[in-house]
Amino acid sequence: MPKLHLITYxxxxxxxxxxxxxxxxxxxxxxxxxxxQDADLILLNTCAIREKCEDKVFSRLGELxxxxxxxxxVLIGVMxxxxxxxxxxxxxxxxxxxxxxxxxxxxxxxxxVARARATGAPVLETGEAPLVKITARPEAVGQLxxxxxxxxxxxxxxxxCVVPVTRGRERSHSPASIVAEVRELAAAGxxxxxxxxxxxxxxGRDLAPATDLAxxxxxxxxxxxxxxxxxxxxxxYNLTPRLIRAIRDVxxxxxxxxxxxxxxxxxxxxxxxxxxxxxxxxELIAELEETVPGIALSTDLIVGFPGEEEExxxxxxxxxxxxxxxxxxxxxYSRRPGTPAATMLDQVPEEIKAQRNSRLLEVxxxxxxxxxxxxxxxVLPILVDGVSRKNPDEATGRTRCxxxxxxxxxxxxxxxHRRGVAAAQGGRHVSRNEGEAARPRSPVEHAHHHPA
Ligand code: SAM
Numbered sequence: 001m002p003k004l005h006l007i008t009y010x011x012x013x014x015x016x017x018x019x020x021x022x023x024x025x026x027x028x029x030x031x032x033x034x035x036x037q038d039a040d041l042i043l044l045n046t047c048a049i050r051e052k053c054e055d056k057v058f059s060r061l062g063e064l065x066x067x068x069x070x071x072x073x074v075l076i077g078v079m080x081x082x083x084x085x086x087x088x089x090x091x092x093x094x095x096x097x098x099x100x101x102x103x104x105x106x107x108x109x110x111x112x113v114a115r116a117r118a119t120g121a122p123v124l125e126t127g128e129a130p131l132v133k134i135t136a137r138p139e140a141v142g143q144l145x146x147x148x149x150x151x152x153x154x155x156x157x158x159x160x161c162v163v164p165v166t167r168g169r170e171r172s173h174s175p176a177s178i179v180a181e182v183r184e185l186a187a188a189g190x191x192x193x194x195x196x197x198x199x200x201x202x203x204g205r206d207l208a209p210a211t212d213l214a215x216x217x218x219x220x221x222x223x224x225x226x227x228x229x230x231x232x233x234x235x236x237y238n239l240t241p242r243l244i245r246a247i248r249d250v251x252x253x254x255x256x257x258x259x260x261x262x263x264x265x266x267x268x269x270x271x272x273x274x275x276x277x278x279x280x281x282x283e284l285i286a287e288l289e290e291t292v293p294g295i296a297l298s299t300d301l302i303v304g305f306p307g308e309e310e311e312x313x314x315x316x317x318x319x320x321x322x323x324x325x326x327x328x329x330x331x332x333y334s335r336r337p338g339t340p341a342a343t344m345l346d347q348v349p350e351e352i353k354a355q356r357n358s359r360l361l362e363v364x365x366x367x368x369x370x371x372x373x374x375x376x377x378x379v380l381p382i383l384v385d386g387v388s389r390k391n392p393d394e395a396t397g398r399t400r401c402x403x404x405x406x407x408x409x410x411x412x413x414x415x416x417h418r419r420g421v422a423a424a425q426g427g428r429h430v431s432r433n434e435g436e437a438a439r440p441r442s443p444v445e446h447a448h449h450h451p452a
Contacts, residue, residue: 005039010047023136186225264319265312296401304353
């Protein structure tokens, strides 16, 4: 059987697409391998959100080139957002790449690989195609958590963001196809699903008849076997009172929301074209906390957006204190080709971005730790989903509000849903990287991760 090695960069949507590709290629008799050295086909599922992500891919391609010299029959492919953004330029810069294909061509991956193999000529497929729900997936023994993409694309037009270029306009999958996929997952033993979309709370507007995320959550809630439902990423602009009530009222939906703020300064938010002010965002937080007491909150923040002054940055840090986020993802602004902010004249020097990045992380870590301490002494249900990568003596799992909890003395712990077996004080505040390191092992290598 030929062997496939998959390397995934970027958001959960890429993780989801990688699983689909592994499933589709399994139907073509490809077997997953954890190492590139014995692979016949190596696919890199890429992210273009920041330049750093792209640099990592090109440096990995540089390493793989040597491997191809030793084993010339190996095919190397690049898929995902970089494929869509750079198209033929990828093969110009990395001639060892045999095939490049965008998200719309994922359903035809088997045919593309066969064509590259048969002709020996470079394959490039980055055109548009109708939205297809692919449910193929690799063998998932004992998998408790799964992602389910509910919509593709984004139409927000944030001036920093390349997603509208790489993933196109918003297109929602039908509620029936999503529920069918969740049913299949539940039958395979999955207990927690995360519904994915770049602006997941804009779900359903483009369907006929139109629907919304709150209605979808109710449908998914009815699927027997599923115990927890998460969704990401929400945009404050589309956060409705109806969805906030659904977080409270739909039993399996967890009390946690990832709500990207990006900046705490109205001046910067306007230049980012986010469609809300800091006052509006705070109103939403007040509504969330009033409707869903104790809700956990996380966010994405960008430092060094063009024109960001010290006072703008301080307003962002102030929002972290005011909202009291449980977890914060900080990104240094990165100029992306084809986006309006890339040509703004007042770009911020890299050393100032780096300084603001570490200052903001300091505030976020302090605020997050205080939120964790507030849970001390409480007994919470934990979905135990594996063994810590750093320490095989520790089992790892998450509370409903997304706290990672590691427990010592659990060598070989069986994954499962434990009610009340792990107390919050047994855990600790886990930073993003530690949290990621605690993810269950997967044959699909994951190179870097951030929320969709
Ligand atoms: N769709 C979501 C939204 O806009 O709210 C976020 C999706 S994006 C994949 C994840 C995060 O990457 C964004 O929330 C943003 O903080 C960050 N990001 C996007 N473009 C960026 C850029 N050009 N430079 C730095 N960070 C960026």
